Amino acid sequence: MQLHWHTEPFLLLSILFVGWAYAIAAGPMRSRIAPEEAFPLGASIRFYLGLIIIYIAVGSPLDSIAELFLFSAHMVQHMLLIYVAPTLLIYGMPAWLIDALIKYLKLTPLLRLLTNPVCGGLLFTFVFTLWHIPTLYELALIDKRIHILEHFTVFTLGILMLWPFMTLSKLVPRRSFPIRLISIFLLMVGQLPVFAFLTFAGEAIYPTYAWAPRIIDLDPLNDQILGGIIMKVINMAFSLTLLGLCFYHWAKNEENDLA
Numbered sequence: 543m544q545l546h547w548h549t550e551p552f553l554l555l556s557i558l559f560v561g562w563a564y565a566i567a568a569g570p571m572r573s574r575i576a577p578e579e580a581f582p583l584g585a586s587i588r589f590y591l592g593l594i595i596i597y598i599a600v601g602s603p604l605d606s607i608a609e610l611f612l613f614s615a616h617m618v619q620h621m622l623l624i625y626v627a628p629t630l631l632i633y634g635m636p637a638w639l640i641d642a643l644i645k646y647l648k649l650t651p652l653l654r655l656l657t658n659p660v661c662g663g664l665l666f667t668f669v670f671t672l673w674h675i676p677t678l679y680e681l682a683l684i685d686k687r688i689h690i691l692e693h694f695t696v697f698t699l700g701i702l703m704l705w706p707f708m709t710l711s712k713l714v715p716r717r718s719f720p721i722r723l724i725s726i727f728l729l730m731v732g733q734l735p736v737f738a739f740l741t742f743a744g745e746a747i748y749p750t751y752a753w754a755p756r757i758i759d760l761d762p763l764n765d766q767i768l769g770g771i772i773m774k775v776i777n778m779a780f781s782l783t784l785l786g787l788c789f790y791h792w793a794k795n796e797e798n799d800l801a
Contacts, residue, residue: 547601547603548601549601564589564634567643568582569581575642590634592629595622596622596623609750610750612757612765613748613768614760614769620773621773621776624696624700625776628703629708633708637710637711640709641711644713657702657714660728662699663732665702666699669699673692673696680749706725722784723788726781726784729780733774740766740767740773741774748766
């Protein structure tokens, strides 16, 4: 088994470019964008941790294991790209910085549409389910370009899905508390079809993993079931955390209004 860290120019240059652009915007350009703001040290740490998580997901030996041997490893990749990296990147963009970017790219109307919980939730559910259809899943494992597209779409839709809860933007702000509760419900049920499909199939449904050499003491069916469990546990952990925070801040706002 040969495992390696990916050093493809496209991957490395993309991550380095985003990191460089952030450093320029938060550093030298800050005096033009928001001269009254201090350097966002905490936010920048979160942002760069997000970039590191992206590279770990798609550039570390985890990627080779996920492509060639274990479905559960592939699900870990997806969870990093859908939940962990987007959370760090969203919280790593101060309001003045993300709003300046939105204004410059003229994205306000589009983002307001795509971060609508119904639109974002349904779009994420549809695309995530689509990628787990065996034919498309196997095609992504065979064709590197399609595999990159798969990771890019789940990552991008992860940002859109989590935006209504986490964004610091004032142009496209967080949604109201009732809307957030609806979003959390959609988040919790959106992956149920894929979870049920993976967990209760009764057989290994992806030929790549069914015929792959066993690198650990885990047969293909149980590897698939483990992948489904990883997906649902992380989904529920995020959903319940967001639910708790939503109720807490809602109650706090009500108390402040009554005071």
